[in-house]
Amino acid sequence: MRAQPLLRHERLRLRTTSRSATHATCTAWRAPLICLACLACLACTKPRAEAPPSRGAQDRATQQAAEHLEARQRTQRGPHRLVLRYEGLRAPESVLYDPRADVYLVSNVAGSPFGLGENGFISKLSPDGTMLDAQWIGAGKDGVRLRAPKGLALDDAHLYVADVDAVRVFDRGTGAPAGVIKVPGAKFLNDVAVAPDGAVYVTDTGIGPGRGGGSRPDGDAQAIYRVALGSAPVAVAKGSWLREPNGVVADAGGLWVVTLGSNELLRVVDGKETARHTLPTGTLDGIVALDSGRLLISSWGAATVFEGPPAGPFTPAVEHVDAPADIGFDTKRNRLLVPLFRHDAVEVYDFAPSAVPASPPIATPPAAAPKP
16 A cells, blocks of 8 residues: 555545645644544445546546646645646555556545445556556456455566455456455455565554444454465464554565554564654555665655655655555656545656665664564
8 A cells, every 4th residue: 555555544534634734743643533533434425436437537537637737736845746647536545556567556445445335446547647447447347346445566467456354366467356365354454565475465454434433443453464365364463563554565574564543664574573663743554665775655644755764764755745545656767656545636756766865775673572
């Protein structure tokens, strides 16, 4: 989340109303509360129209994107140049680069993040800035059910989509439905990752609708599952120590997980915490691992994408990106892909890994005392 991933929905919970430097000074305990308040508002909001954008609407969105891109470029600061902006999306939560097809896939929540409606869809974008198919995979199309799609991941044959209480699986090439992996007891499935050995992991942020249309965290529901078609999900980690797990990446040694409920990056190996690092600000959403060994992590609390080695320090790579959800990375063009959940847009930044100091490959830190 990708993915997740406002919030990978959780992001939805953060109501970032200013792009000023005050984002960077927000305290870690305030961000989750603000995020929850925003999420509650979104949960009460009537879902937007289910129909995909018309060709005329797409053309207007393209023109508007060009105008907004020019305006954003005039005010942009930092080493990474803003090169593209896509508009006409609907609460984009996760952006994923498919190197085989050379396209960007975007999950659109298009309604309540809790999946109270079934309006979600997956868009396909061209790296040249055009919309190839606004509703490549859509709820109600070809028997597809998508409640509130968030994190995305690919293996050799399939596209995996985190969707509230199930992981929905589609053919990687055609987008045709290929199966559903139900996760009993899941509250808010958020991000998906495929490990080098082919294992598929999904995070459950463990939040749900509360009384009066609000949201409620559930420590018992916070979890990381290993899932596979034809098999029962396995909870590899579970409990409030996960701090509302959101974005996840998998390598040969284990998982890196960022937390929506704090400003922490967790290393999880065989279901146990082996390291915990902090970022400058919390309400974390998406995470990407670069070939250099460094990580990119999006923060709603700071309206920033941070960059650094796993143990830190993390410094701003891209700033003033309101509601950055589950980021992606175009490995062919060295581009950072940032979904702006509250702005129905995706921004693309030039980002050359060779321009930053190389770090050793991500390794498993020495084991620490297991968490309960």
